[in-house]
Amino acid sequence: MADMAVQSSDVMEAAGPYDRARAINAFKLGDVTFYWITRACAISVLLILSGIILSLIAGAWPAIRAFGVSFLLTARWAPTADPPVLGALGPLYGTLVTSVIAMIIAIPVGLGIAIFLTELCPQWLRRPIGIAVELLAGIPSIIYGMWGFFVLGPFLANYFQPFLIDSFANVPVLGTIFAGPPSYLSLFNAALILAIMVLPFITAISVDVFKTVPPVLKEAAYGVGCTTWEVVRNVVIPYTRVGVIGGIMLALGRALGETMAVTFIIGNAYRITGSVFSPGTTISAAIASEFAESDGLYQSGLILLGLLLFVMTFFVLAAARLMLMRLEQKAGK
Template identity: 85%
Template sequence: MAVETNAGEMLEAAGPYDRAKALSAFKAGDVTFYWITRLSAISVLLILGGIIISLIIGAWPAMKEFGFAFLWTERWAPEADPPVLGALGPVYGTLVTSFIAMLIAIPVGLGVAIFLTELCPQWLRRPIGIAIELLAGIPSIIYGMWGFFVLGPFLAYTFQPFMIGLFADVPGLNVVFAGPPSYLSLFNASLILAIMVLPFITAISVDVFKTVPPVLKEAAYGVGCTTWEVVRSVVIPYTRVGVIGGVMLALGRALGETMAVTFIIGNAFRINGSIFSPGTTISAAIASEFAESDGLHQSSLILLGLLLFVLTFFVLSAARLMLLHLEQKAGK
C-alpha cells in the first residue's frame, strides 16, 4: 500500500506536461525497439537470399553446360577436353558418411544422455558433462589430424581386416565390407563425423530429459517399472520432439563438415560399394579443389555448394515438418 501511495503522489506531483513527455519517451523507445528487432529479422532473410543468389550466379555456367546430367554423372575430369564434371560421387559420399555417422552417434549419444540423467552417480555427472563440452569445442581440423595419424592406422591394421574377414562369405555384406584396408575411406570419415556430432545429440538430449516432470517417473517406478521401461515409456515419448530436433541439428553439422572429412576420406570422385574405399563429399571436394579452380571447373564447384545448400534445406525442412506433426499429434 505504501508503494502504491508513493507512486500516486509522484504522478500527482508531476505536471500534465511532464506526464505527456514521459509517455512520448516510452512510445518512442517502444517504436525504436520494434524496428531494431524487425530489421534484425529481415537482415537474416536478406543474407540468406543474397547467399542463394550468389550461388546461383556462380553456378549458372555449369548449369547451362551440364544441365540435370550433372546430378547423375559420376566422372569428375576438369582437365579433359571438353571437361566432364558430375556430382554423383560427392553427393553419394555426403549421404553415406552422414548416414553411417548418425547410425553410430544416435544410439551412443542417447545412451550417454540416459546414463547421465537416470543412472550416473551425482559425483560423476559433472566430469562427464565437461568432457562432452570439450568434445564439442575441439576444432574440426584437430579431429582430422587425429583421424589421419591415430584413428586411420588403427582402423586399417586392426578393425578393417577383422570386418573384411568376418563378412567375407556373407552375400551382400562382403561387398559393403570389401577390402583392401585403407587409412582413407568413407568409414573413417563417418566415424570422425560420429564423434564430432555426438556432443550435440548428448547435450540436447540431456537438457530435454531433465524437463520430464519427476512425478511421472516416480509414478512409473511406483507401479514396478524398471529403469529401461521408464525411459522407453515415459522419458522418450515425453521428450521426443526435443530429441529429434537435436538429432537433426547434428545431421546438419554432419552434412556440411569440411576439414576433418577432407583429411581422411581420400578425395576420390568415384562410387564404390565398400565403405572401406576412398570417396569424397561435397564439402571436401570444394575445399580441396576450389583454390586451384577457374572457369567451368570453379562454376561446377559452386554448383556443388548449391546442391549441398538445397540438400541441407530439405533435410532441415523435413525435420521441421516432422516435429510440427509430432507436436500436433501430442496436442490431440
C-alpha cells in the same frame, strides 16, 4: 518508503499535464525504436539468406547451362578434359554415405550417454562426463582431422578393417560393404570422425530434454513395478521425442556440411564403390580441396556443388520441421 512515494506523487502533480504527456511520448518512442531494431535484425537474416542463395545461383549458372541434369547423374570428375566433364554423383554419394553411417553410430551412443547421465549415473560422475561431452563439442574440426589422419586411420586400417573384412568375406551383402583392402583414408574412417563430432550435439540436447520430464511420471512408473529400461522406453522417450528428433536433425545438418575433418581422412577420390573401406569424397571436401585452383567452368561446377549441398541441407531441415509439427499435433490430440 512511504515518504518517498508521497514526494514522487507530489512531483508528478507539480509537473503538470504537459510534462506527463512528454514522458509518456518518450516511453512510446523507446518502445517503437526497440520494436523496429529487433524487426530489422530479424529481416536481416532473411536478406543474408537470400543473398547467399542468389550468389550461389549466379555463380553456378554457367555450370547449370553447360551440364544440366547430367551433372547429377555423372560420376566422372575431369575438369582438365577437353571438353571438361564434371559430375556430382561421387560427392553426393560420399556425403550421403558418410552422414548415414555417422548417424547410425552416433544416435544410439548419444542417447545412451544421455540416458546414463539422467537416470543411472552417480552424482559425483555426472559433472566429469558432462564436461567431457562439452569439450568434444569445442574441439576444432581440423584437430579431429589431424587425429583421424595420424591416429584413428592407421588403427582402423591395421586392426579394425582387416577383422571386418575377414569376418564378412563370405557373407553375400556384407562381404561387398566391408570389402578390402584396408585403407587409412576411406568413407568409413570419415564417417567415424563425423560420428564423434556430432555426438555432443545429440547428447547435450537429449540430456536437456530428458531433464524436463516431470519426476511424478517416472515415480508413478517405478511405483507400478517398471524397470529403468521400461521407464525410459515408455515414459522418457515418448515425452521428449520432439526434442530428441530436433537434436538428431541438428546433428545431421552438422554431418552433411563438415569440411576440414572429412577432407583429411576421406581420400578425396571421385568414385562410387560398394565398399565403405574405399576412398571417396564429399561435397564440402571437394570444394575445400579444389576451389583455390579452379576458374571458369570448373569453378562454377564447384559452386554448383555448394548449391546442391545447400538445397540438401534445406530439405533435411524442412523434413525435420514437418516431422516435428506432426508429432506436436499428435501430442496435442
